[in-house]
Amino acid sequence: MRIIKGKNSIDIKYCNNIFNRFLGLMFKKNINICLCFPKCNSIHTFFMLKPIDIIMTDKDLNIIYIYKNFKPWRVLYKRHVYYTFELPVNKFDFEINEKIKVI
Secondary structure: OEEEEOOEEEEEEEOOOHHHHHHOOOOOOOOOOEEEEEOOOEEEOOOOOOOEEEEEEOOOOEEEEEEEEEOOOOEEEOOOOOEEEEEOOOOOOOOOOOEOEEO
């Protein structure tokens, strides 16, 4: 599956098990994939080597929160979030209330 917006797209890796959910993008030098955490309203960026963009959506993929250039060694928790996406910095220019297109 992929996220698409305009000419930009990126592959999605769904983190469905405890190992994938815990590891996430820790220790990655090159971030070239989007991680999707279903049923997830909190994340951490411990042991990450680079900042990331974070998008949090409802069940229908409507964007509720956007965090650009989120630094390592931080924790983020928000209510009413269903999907959390971790992306490379500045890959997309999404806005609040926009719907993410996944194919």
